[in-house]
Amino acid sequence: MKAENKHSKIISAATKVFAKKGFFTARISDIAKEAKVADGTIYLYFNNKYDILLSVFEEEVGKIVENTEKLLSLEDDPRKQLEIFAIQHLLAMKKNRHLAEVIQIELRQTHKIIKEYRDNNFSNYTGIIAEIIRNGQKSGIYRSDIKPDLAKRAFFGALDEISRVWNASLETNYSVKEIATQILSIFLAGIQVDPSNLPE
Amino acid sequence: MKAENKHSKIISAATKVFAKKGFFTARISDIAKEAKVADGTIYLYFNNKYDILLSVFEEEVGKIVENTEKLLSLEDDPRKQLEIFAIQHLLAMKKNRHLAEVIQIELRQTHKIIKEYRDNNFSNYTGIIAEIIRNGQKSGIYRSDIKPDLAKRAFFGALDEISRVWNASLETNYSVKEIATQILSIFLAGIQVDPSNLPE
DNA sequence: ATTACAAGAATGAATGGTCATTCATGTTTT
DNA sequence: AAAACATGAATGACCATTCATTCTTGTAAT
Numbered sequence: 520m521k522a523e524n525k526h527s528k529i530i531s532a533a534t535k536v537f538a539k540k541g542f543f544t545a546r547i548s549d550i551a552k553e554a555k556v557a558d559g560t561i562y563l564y565f566n567n568k569y570d571i572l573l574s575v576f577e578e579e580v581g582k583i584v585e586n587t588e589k590l591l592s593l594e595d596d597p598r599k600q601l602e603i604f605a606i607q608h609l610l611a612m613k614k615n616r617h618l619a620e621v622i623q624i625e626l627r628q629t630h631k632i633i634k635e636y637r638d639n640n641f642s643n644y645t646g647i648i649a650e651i652i653r654n655g656q657k658s659g660i661y662r663s664d665i666k667p668d669l670a671k672r673a674f675f676g677a678l679d680e681i682s683r684v685w686n687a688s689l690e691t692n693y694s695v696k697e698i699a700t701q702i703l704s705i706f707l708a709g710i711q712v713d714p715s716n717l718p719e
Numbered sequence: 720m721k722a723e724n725k726h727s728k729i730i731s732a733a734t735k736v737f738a739k740k741g742f743f744t745a746r747i748s749d750i751a752k753e754a755k756v757a758d759g760t761i762y763l764y765f766n767n768k769y770d771i772l773l774s775v776f777e778e779e780v781g782k783i784v785e786n787t788e789k790l791l792s793l794e795d796d797p798r799k800q801l802e803i804f805a806i807q808h809l810l811a812m813k814k815n816r817h818l819a820e821v822i823q824i825e826l827r828q829t830h831k832i833i834k835e836y837r838d839n840n841f842s843n844y845t846g847i848i849a850e851i852i853r854n855g856q857k858s859g860i861y862r863s864d865i866k867p868d869l870a871k872r873a874f875f876g877a878l879d880e881i882s883r884v885w886n887a888s889l890e891t892n893y894s895v896k897e898i899a900t901q902i903l904s905i906f907l908a909g910i911q912v913d914p915s916n917l918p919e
Numbered sequence: 920a921t922t923a924c925a926a927g928a929a930t931g932a933a934t935g936g937t938c939a940t941t942c943a944t945g946t947t948t949t
Numbered sequence: 950a951a952a953a954c955a956t957g958a959a960t961g962a963c964c965a966t967t968c969a970t971t972c973t974t975g976t977a978a979t
Contacts, residue, residue, distance in 0.1 A: 525928095543743035547965060557930040559967075568965065669893060669901045672884060673877035680876025681869065693869060701869045709909030725954095747939060748957095757956040759941075768939065 526564050529554045530578060533571045538617035542572055572621075579618050583611045584644055591647065597655030598711075602703055604648060605678055609695045612682035623683050645675045652710070661710050670710060677702055726764050729754045730778060733771045738817035742772055772821075779818050783811045784844055791847065797855030798911075802903050804848060805878060809895045812882035823883050845875045852910070861910050870910060877902055 532554035536545045547568060551558045565571045587607045594600055612619040648671035655661035681698055693701075732754035736745045747768060751758045765771045787807045794800055812819040848871035855861035881898055893901075 546963090551931095558965090559931065560929055562966070563928070665905070666893070666901055669881065669898060670905065672880045673902055673905060676876040676878070676880025676883075677873035678876070680872045680879060683876075684872060693866070698869060701866055702873055705865070705870065705873060705909035706905065707909075709905035709907075746937090751957095758939090759957065760955055762940070763954070 525554075525556065525560070529556065529561055529564055529571070530575060534575050534579065534615075534617045534621055537572065537575065538620035542568075575618070575621060579615070580622065580644075583607070586611075587644075587647065591651075595654075597651050597658065597660055598707055600651045600654075601648070601674070601706065602699065604651065605674075605699045605702055606695065608675075608678050609682060609699060613685065613695055616685070619682060619685070623679065645671050648674050655710075659712060662712050665710050674702075674706055677706075725754075725756065725760070727778075729756065729761055729764055729771070730775055734775050734779065734815075734817045734821055737772065737775065738820035742768075775818070775821060779815070780822065780844075783807070786811075787844075787847065791851075795854075797851050797858065797860055798907055800851045800854075801848070801874070801906065802899065804851065805874075805899045805902055806895065808875075808878050809882060809899060813885065813895055816885070819882055819885070823879065845871050848874050855910075859912060862912050865910050874902075874906055877906075 529550065533545075533550045536549045536553050539545075540549065547561060548558050550571070551561055554561075561571070565574060587604060590603050590607060591600055594603060612622075649667040652661055652665065652667040652670050656663050656665070656667075681702070685692065729750065733745075733750045736749045736753050739745075740749065747761060748758050750771070751761055754761075761771070765774060787804060790803050790807060791800055794803060812822075849867040852861055852865065852867040852870050856863050856865070856867075881902070885892065
């Protein structure tokens with residue numbers, strides 16, 4: 520079996536196991552079993568357990584950020600951009616529930632290194648929202664009294680909490696479309712200068 | 720020293736230590752040291768490490784819920800009620816950063832029991848928001864197309880994410896007042912039938 | 920085409936360190 | 950002098966990590 524293949528097999532096994540049991544409760548042997556390799560094999564590809572966690576972020580989360588930024592660059596209406604962000608985030612979280620759980624739960628551990636990692640990456644990610652809002656303010660679409668730094672958190676927090684509950688509960692599911700529509704209808708009405716304006 | 724005293728000394732030591740190191744990384748001996756008791760003493764008051772975590776929730780979180788519900792019962796304008804919820808939540812999280820971290824980080828661990836606990840408590844807590852929104856819809860103040868179940872999460876998520884960042888970063892702090900005002904100005908404009916209506 | 924050999928990959932049992940928990944003993948309170 | 954409370958060293962379970970060994974693959978000589 521090719522090396523690259525095994526590397527990614529371990530990553531996705533780890534994502535699954537971390538999501539299910541949590542980083543600390545997950546055993547290397549669980550991951551090995553899930554990936555159908557021997558315990559020792561994992562150490563041919565990763566330095567230690569913690570390194571596996573970081574790799575999960577780097578590889579999986581990076582993809583999401585990249586993808587979102589690409590899509591955003593094709594659109595310049597700040598209202599549409601907010602919509603794109605919301606939909607992409609929700610889709611990404613829905614598509615890979617294991618990853619979503621790992622991000623939402625494990626990324627919140629208070630470890631210094633994770634914290635730094637998160638600061639370097641998720642604050643980039645949520646920074647995208649702040650940027651969209653600033654642009655919208657410049658072009659007079661969004662209210663100038665809105666503080667982008669607070670609004671970005673409110674918006675991200677709203678999306679994050681909603682997708683968190685997907686994983687944690689058995690409640691009735693709304694579709695991504697429905698959710699995005701609701702959230703946007705609240706936020707756009709909430710931050711626009713003239714809420715009756717719809718994009719396009 | 721009286722027993723009750725020691726019990727709560729351990730609770731608050733545990734809150735502090737869990738917040739700082741995370742549940743799994745925290746050692747019983749850390750908690751014992753922080754509480755200035757012997758390791759073994761902890762087992763006179765709690766069954767095991769996990770039991771300490773649950774007790775932290777039951778005792779500390781219960782207070783917040785109770786307090787919020789009391790304040791809400793004195794007010795029946797749904798717009799004011801939302802404001803009260805926001806301010807109380809932010810104040811509670813700000814007042815006890817250790818507790819806030821424990822709630823936000825540890826409560827998200829995927830353990831079955833915690834999950835059930837959370838379902839029984841936090842869904843009550845966020846349920847308060849949904850209830851406020853439903854009432855507001857009945858009295859024609861909030862838009863009837865808003866889904867209370869989604870809006871409650873959006874609102875809670877916004878508050879939660881903002882207070883989470885208090886703990887996780889060194890960024891410029893806004894005051895509780897400022898934050899509550901911003902969030903409410905977004906959400907009230909976002910969900911009201913006629914956003915130009917202000918309460919009172 | 921077959922055999923021989925080496926290098927890399929994979930294995931999983933054994934190791935060692937880290938705590939949660941216990942309990943024999945000591946101390947304080949009534 | 951009981952009873953209740955408190956102590957902290959000792960125990961033992963757990964699991965990340967290691968490493969001696971086995972397996973696989975590719976190359977080259979015959």
